[in-house]
Amino acid sequence: MYSLQSLPQFFIRFQMMSARIPWVLRQIRHQSSWQTSIKAAEDMVRVEVKKQDPFSIVSNEMSTLAKNIARIVGSGHPTLNRVSSYYFEADGKKIRPLIVLLLSRAVSCIPESKRNRIEIDRYDVLDQKEYEGTPKSMLFAGKSALESISPLNILHGINPSLILNPLTRANLPLPDFEDSAVNNEILPKQRRLAEVVEMIHTASLLHDDVIDFSDSRRGRPSGNVAFTNKMAILAGDFLLGRASVELGRLRNSEVVELMSTSIANLVEGEFMQLKNTVLQPDITMVEGNPTPIPEATGKVPTEISEYSVPGAIVDGKRIITHEENVNAAFDYYLHKTYLKTAALISKSSRSTAILAGCQEEVINNCYRFGRNLGLCFQIVDDMLDYTTTAEQLGKPAGADLQLGLATAPILYAWKNDPSLGPLIARNFSKPGDVETAKTAVIKNDGVEKTRVLASKYRDQALEALRTLPESGARSVLEFVTNSVLTRTK
Ligand code: FPP
Numbered sequence: 001m002y003s004l005q006s007l008p009q010f011f012i013r014f015q016m017m018s019a020r021i022p023w024v025l026r027q028i029r030h031q032s033s034w035q036t037s038i039k040a041a042e043d044m045v046r047v048e049v050k051k052q053d054p055f056s057i058v059s060n061e062m063s064t065l066a067k068n069i070a071r072i073v074g075s076g077h078p079t080l081n082r083v084s085s086y087y088f089e090a091d092g093k094k095i096r097p098l099i100v101l102l103l104s105r106a107v108s109c110i111p112e113s114k115r116n117r118i119e120i121d122r123y124d125v126l127d128q129k130e131y132e133g134t135p136k137s138m139l140f141a142g143k144s145a146l147e148s149i150s151p152l153n154i155l156h157g158i159n160p161s162l163i164l165n166p167l168t169r170a171n172l173p174l175p176d177f178e179d180s181a182v183n184n185e186i187l188p189k190q191r192r193l194a195e196v197v198e199m200i201h202t203a204s205l206l207h208d209d210v211i212d213f214s215d216s217r218r219g220r221p222s223g224n225v226a227f228t229n230k231m232a233i234l235a236g237d238f239l240l241g242r243a244s245v246e247l248g249r250l251r252n253s254e255v256v257e258l259m260s261t262s263i264a265n266l267v268e269g270e271f272m273q274l275k276n277t278v279l280q281p282d283i284t285m286v287e288g289n290p291t292p293i294p295e296a297t298g299k300v301p302t303e304i305s306e307y308s309v310p311g312a313i314v315d316g317k318r319i320i321t322h323e324e325n326v327n328a329a330f331d332y333y334l335h336k337t338y339l340k341t342a343a344l345i346s347k348s349s350r351s352t353a354i355l356a357g358c359q360e361e362v363i364n365n366c367y368r369f370g371r372n373l374g375l376c377f378q379i380v381d382d383m384l385d386y387t388t389t390a391e392q393l394g395k396p397a398g399a400d401l402q403l404g405l406a407t408a409p410i411l412y413a414w415k416n417d418p419s420l421g422p423l424i425a426r427n428f429s430k431p432g433d434v435e436t437a438k439t440a441v442i443k444n445d446g447v448e449k450t451r452v453l454a455s456k457y458r459d460q461a462l463e464a465l466r467t468l469p470e471s472g473a474r475s476v477l478e479f480v481t482n483s484v485l486t487r488t489k
């Protein structure tokens with residue numbers, strides 16, 4: 001927070017930021033490209049214009065993010081280092097950490113007297129003197145988010161080599177917190193959270209590209225192509241392991257619970273998609289795999305899906321109207337979308353507010369913001385799969401139909417044209433199915449209707465966001481939220 005002495009400085013800064021808001025709005029109108037918007041924002045964070053640029057309020061943290069992650073993922077194995085840092089080298093959108101950092105700033109504008117749900121922990125900054133006088137209750141199991149909780153010799157395990165695992169080194173080179181003394185709007189733990197979120201996301205991309213047989217990501221060969229499936233999977237697992245270490249060191253059980261659940265959600269979402277892609281309820285073979293799925297022994301109870309999946313349309317026995325069937329498919333699609341994309345964004349937004357000591361209502365609004373933004377983001381992603389080229393995306397385009405996935409554009413087409421049902425049920429596997437589906441999407445305005453659906457979630461995200469006090473950070477978040485809908489990449 002700003003001290004009394006620094007209030008004039010705050011107002012000047014605030015006015016400068018407010019003066020930039022019409023600029024931001026013009027950008028939203030004129031720039032249809034997400035990448036262009038982000039690029040423009042990045043360009044403005046150059047030193048000379050830093051003070052006036054809305055994005056500059058998190059530019060330090062964004063620029064040190066990759067450096068800090070590189071330190072966290074360093075291992076004693078050169079090839080593992082190479083694979084696990086591969087996706088961080090290319091310029092990604094980094095929307096997830098950007099949201100955590102901006103939201104951290106936005107909630108810091110709430111007076112501390114109203115942020116007393118937990119004691120705010122500012123003590124894991126570099127200056128060890130800060131710990132003097134810290135209540136004992138806050139010093140359990142080590143002092144800092146940068147320090148291990150378990151004894152180092154336990155973490156070293158059988159090989160006490162200090163080189164093998166930098167995370168367990170006693171004198172770990174510390175990540176950059178150069179402005180932490182002056183900038184206490186973003187707490188050190190929130191920065192760590194931003195890194196954890198990006199690491200989880202990157203791990204999921206390494207795995208996703210194996211599942212989707214992708215050949216490119218961020219304009220380069222994807223991890224599976226550059227290093228083999230096995231290495232890509234292992235690097236993803238390694239990133240998850242290191243992200244978990246960082247998460248544990250936040251020493252906040254509620255945040256650990258949320259973020260661990262978001263990892264489980266990613267897998268659940270991907271499984272829902274897999275089932276939708278290659279498995280039908282009564283099928284016991286996985287496409288392309290000659291070995292049948294092993295029968296359950298019955299020793300462990302397994303749950304029955306509560307969804308009537310689109311596959312139900314072909315058995316001819318169910319008494320279900322077309323409308324009910326389409327609605328069930330949309331429910332399934334939106335649930336999958338929440339799990340595979342919105343869960344990570346919403347749960348990290350919630351965690352950001354928790355770490356800031358916010359009250360329940362603010363925590364819930366941050367969650368609602370992240371949830372709706374995440375849904376909007378993935379629905380736009382599904383739309384771009386129909387509208388953009390692989391060159392523009394830097395990853396395969398038109399992949400969803402090829403993979404047998406029924407996303408919003410084709411579901412809207414099916415709503416109008418029930419004859420598409422069998423194509424969806426057989427995952428567009430017959431020759432000509434993909435072309436028929438593409439034509440149907442155009443004929444039935446599937447893309448336009450998908451855009452309207454995404455804008456509904458964008459509006460709900462904005463509504464949740466506007467419950468937070470007005471601030472420069474909130475304005476930038478509004479800008480980012482609007483850009484999600486207009487992006488072309
Ligand atoms: C991209 O979707 C993928 C995701 C949003 C999540 C993928 C999740 C997993 C593979 C589960 C495993 C998770 C972890 C944490 C290891 P997309 O294929 O629609 O987008 P794309 O076009 O960018 O590939």
Ligand code: MG
Nearest residue numbers: 208209212214
């Ligand atoms: Mg994919």
